[in-house]
Amino acid sequence: MVLDTPTLYFRAFFGVPDTIRSPDGMPVNAVRGTLDFVSHLIATYKPDRLVACFDADWRPAFRVEAIPSYKAHRVLEEAPEGVDVEEVPDILTPQVPVIEAALDALGIARAEAPGFEADDVLATLAERWSAGGHGPVDVVTMDRDLYQMVEDARGIRVLNIGKGVTKLEVVTDDTLREKYGITGGEYADFAALRGDPSDGLPGVAGIGEKTAAALISQYGDLAGVRAAAGDPASALKPAQRKRIIEAAGYLDAAPTVVRVARDAPVAEHDDLLPREPKDAVMAEMLAEKFGLKGAVARLTKVMAER
Structure with a gap:
């Protein structure tokens, strides 16, 4: 312990x-x-x-x-x-x-x-x-x-x-699947997308907990989500695509802080x-x-x- x-x-x-x-x-x-x-x-x-x-x-x-x-x-x-x-x-x-x-x-x-x-x-x-x-x-x-x-x-x-x-x-892991739809191994990428005001982490504008979890679940990890944002053929909604691309600087840095x-x-x-x-x-x-x-x-x- x-x-x-x-x-x-x-x-x-x-x-x-x-x-x-x-x-x-x-x-x-x-x-x-x-x-x-x-x-x-x-x-x-x-x-x-x-x-x-x-x-x-x-x-x-x-x-x-x-x-x-x-x-x-x-x-x-x-x-x-x-x-x-x-x-x-x-x-x-x-x-x-x-x-x-x-x-x-x-x-x-x-x-x-x-x-x-x-x-x-x-x-x-x-x-x-x-x-x-x-x-x-x-x-x-x-x-x-x-x-x-x-x-x-x-x-x-x-x-x-x-x-x-x-x-x-x-x-x-079962608790996390039930609560967020993700596992412990996916949590850091999910947290980077979501952000955490209590730690001064803004997250991606317009992407809350449910959306962040859904994106990580759909695309596997943060890299997958960002790749989807850059792929015109992906199923991402235009507003989500725009916000993720605009948050590139934050998303470059966030894993260093969150992990x-x-x-x-x-x-x-x-x-x-x-x-x-x-x-x-x-x-x-x-x-x-x-x-x-x-x-x-x-x-x-x-x-x-x-």
């Missing part, structure tokens, strides 16, 4: 009241929520390997170079010129190091890759584990872009926590999930200092019982 940790702690932050505080008054709602999410996932799915993935670069240069609007709306306005600082609630920022310290003390592996997002780390580890015979693999996220990793034949599925960790949706890296430089590490804390003294100290005794105890218990 690989965890989209930023998604987990953002969801915890907004889902758990910030009245949850440490003995000295520091908000720890994101910390407690994240640890409880991980407890639930371990108790329910009992993974042998577990890695909490982080962003080394939440807005990688290679994606911004391809499409400058990529996540531009999330950049902190007060950030120094030329520095991309993500806009994060003030009381969430100091909680992230506590989450990292708690995971380390418990022995839950963390991973990131210089110049890449957590999505790329998730994809790289899923690819690495699958190729190494360590599947099946569960990818925990609420980012639909990770649907491109879904592959029933290799046992890779997405656990989408968009509706909550306890109400997550298990996404397989997750499956070969990011993620260092080799011990990703086996232990049955007891790696540093019990540190875990106990953190639990005491930040008022996390219940959350740490629950996580320690499910690690031992899985």
